Amino acid sequence: MMRKSYLIIITVFVAVTANTIYNTHDSVADEFDNDLDHHEEREGRILFPFVSIVRFANTDCASTNTMNGICLARRECNNLNGTITGTCASRRGRCCVVSRTCGSTTNVNNTYFTSPGYPAAYAGGQACTLIVNRCNNNICQLRIDFLDFVIAQPDGDGVCVTDSITITGGNTIVPPLCGDLTGQTIFVDFNGNAAITIAVTATLATTFARRWNMRLTQLGCDCPGLAPNGCLQYYTGITDTINSFNYGTGANTLLSASLVTGTRQIANLNYGICIRMEAGYCAIQYAQTANDVFSFTVTGDVEGADNTVLGTAVGAVNDGACVTDFVVIPNPVVAATAVPVGTDRFCGLGFVPVQTGAKPFVLYVVTDGNEGATATTPPDVANRGFSLTYTQIAC
Numbered sequence: 001m002m003r004k005s006y007l008i009i010i011t012v013f014v015a016v017t018a019n020t021i022y023n024t025h026d027s028v029a030d031e032f033d034n035d036l037d038h039h040e041e042r043e044g045r046i047l048f049p050f051v052s053i054v055r056f057a058n059t060d061c062a063s064t065n066t067m068n069g070i071c072l073a074r075r076e077c078n079n080l081n082g083t084i085t086g087t088c089a090s091r092r093g094r095c096c097v098v099s100r101t102c103g104s105t106t107n108v109n110n111t112y113f114t115s116p117g118y119p120a121a122y123a124g125g126q127a128c129t130l131i132v133n134r135c136n137n138n139i140c141q142l143r144i145d146f147l148d149f150v151i152a153q154p155d156g157d158g159v160c161v162t163d164s165i166t167i168t169g170g171n172t173i174v175p176p177l178c179g180d181l182t183g184q185t186i187f188v189d190f191n192g193n194a195a196i197t198i199a200v201t202a203t204l205a206t207t208f209a210r211r212w213n214m215r216l217t218q219l220g221c222d223c224p225g226l227a228p229n230g231c232l233q234y235y236t237g238i239t240d241t242i243n244s245f246n247y248g249t250g251a252n253t254l255l256s257a258s259l260v261t262g263t264r265q266i267a268n269l270n271y272g273i274c275i276r277m278e279a280g281y282c283a284i285q286y287a288q289t290a291n292d293v294f295s296f297t298v299t300g301d302v303e304g305a306d307n308t309v310l311g312t313a314v315g316a317v318n319d320g321a322c323v324t325d326f327v328v329i330p331n332p333v334v335a336a337t338a339v340p341v342g343t344d345r346f347c348g349l350g351f352v353p354v355q356t357g358a359k360p361f362v363l364y365v366v367t368d369g370n371e372g373a374t375a376t377t378p379p380d381v382a383n384r385g386f387s388l389t390y391t392q393i394a395c
């Protein structure tokens, strides 16, 4: 039903100047909302020429398709080459989703970094780089959510030689990663005003259906969602599942240098995973993720072990026998008996549930540079890393 309205619109710009939105944190709606269906509301009214100046904050806004945007005037969103997904600020602003691909720079909160042509497969080529600048001086951390991220697997020793993602320029050491990182989240501290560079290298000569979509959230220095210093990953909530990077269901099809089935576990890791102690909870339990015999295959021969070993106490190794690849859990006791484990290092092909009251709640992940044999151990075969489920324990 079309209705004719005669409007004379005088729109006044208040010059927000060239540095506009990122520093001032508000926008001026510089346009009449003529794309909104206000006709019914206006029915029967006499419309006069009017002047409209509306300011609104550039807060984040949730769009319909689960992507987060930022609330901007339409013109501002167009200037950013953003996509308008809805309205915000009482319909005066537009929820603007900004996504960028190779060779771009962004200082917009909630920018999505996607592979070229996403979600179609990306063949690879030169390094695909996004430079992230802080959106204001009070930003301390960049939260990177790997919403969807699949690049080539590491070589059989866990080294990311074909494809890799590197994240540099921040104050957090991020190891080169590759493979399937979907569902992972990492936190990278900004180093003052320096930009953080995210670079995905994908070898064109290796045919692989790569694609990625990362959400980049800028966290203010006073933001409750900040990860504590030194935690590359940070979990909240009383229970969740922690997967090692590139943990997955299939084995790596590549051979290790020892000419046995290779690993999915990424090499050369040394990082901390922190878990926020929730109110009313005093200790934490870790267990292998249920219904998955491969959910703790950190060292040893997966192919040579059957289900009486994989994922059982028989397959579990700890203490001084864990020197190449291992998980550290401070001061644990055996969950079933409350008897101290007497070590904080875990590796092997199984994991006996443990609890610890040591604070902060943290586990460390260490891997070496290969899956090769040592003087005392045969080579690791077909390791996948770990999937541990934690549950906080009430005081």
Ligand SMILES: *[C@@H]1O[C@H](CO)[C@@H](O)[C@H](O)[C@H]1NC(C)=O
Binding pocket: 079, 080, 081
């Ligand atoms: C938006 O796209 C145009 C055309 O591709 C480009 O020239 C301009 O630099 C882009 N602006 C931003 C902020 O990315």
Ligand SMILES: *[C@@H]1O[C@H](CO)[C@@H](O)[C@H](O)[C@H]1NC(C)=O
Binding pocket: 060, 061, 068, 109, 110, 135, 139, 217, 218, 219, 220, 223
């Ligand atoms: C960026 O957006 C996230 C969520 O969308 C929000 O929690 C955070 O505070 C925003 N950062 C800034 C600097 O506004």
